[in-house]
Amino acid sequence: MGTHPMRTAVTLCAAAALALPLGTATAAPSAERTGHGHGRNPVLVDCLWKPEVRPGAFLLACGDGNSRLESLRWSHWNSKSAVARGINWLNDCKPDCASGTFRSYAVIIRLDQPRTWEKDPDLKQFTRMSLTYTDGRPEGYARTETYDLWG
Incomplete structure (x- = not known):
């Protein structure tokens, strides 16, 4: 993880948290069908x-x-x-x-x-x-x- 393991871990978690809504939105059923x-x-x-x-x-x-x-x-x-x-x-x-x-x-x-x-x-x-x-x-x-x- 390099010389700053805590900063790297926080950065990876933040990136994952930001990517999660994008994946959910594309996988959600269309509003018309629901x-x-x-x-x-x-x-x-x-x-x-x-x-x-x-x-x-x-x-x-x-x-x-x-x-x-x-x-x-x-x-x-x-x-x-x-x-x-x-x-x-x-x-x-x-x-x-x-x-x-x-x-x-x-x-x-x-x-x-x-x-x-x-x-x-x-x-x-x-x-x-x-x-x-x-x-x-x-x-x-x-x-x-x-x-x-x-x-």
């Missing part, structure tokens, strides 16, 4: 005000949890719209919501109408969601239901 990055495409804002891209699940009924989307498989996500297939788990609320049964319905989810997100003006968020029921639908629901999303 659902946490948003880049330049709009985000979907969840009940906890967290912006997400391509989430695997999404709660539609933030107040009572009686409607949620699960098993989401996104086929498209860009600056204008996003499309996924998944399952809408919906409480039939019979005889009431506390005693109701959750039933599953296959759906196609479409997000559109991106707008600047008031909470973070650097981001755009999708402000409308349409659910198209593909194999049966809840009683009283149209084949396609459209919702304005919170922001």
Whole structure:
């Protein structure tokens, strides 16, 4: 290690510490795949005000949890719209919501109408969601239901 072993050891440790983040960054999965990055495409804002891209699940009924989307498989996500297939788990609320049964319905989810997100003006968020029921639908629901999303 030369005539100054302590200085050499400290220098090597410092160099290793600086190189570590570089290796981690290149080995990290892309933000698009993990659902946490948003880049330049709009985000979907969840009940906890967290912006997400391509989430695997999404709660539609933030107040009572009686409607949620699960098993989401996104086929498209860009600056204008996003499309996924998944399952809408919906409480039939019979005889009431506390005693109701959750039933599953296959759906196609479409997000559109991106707008600047008031909470973070650097981001755009999708402000409308349409659910198209593909194999049966809840009683009283149209084949396609459209919702304005919170922001």
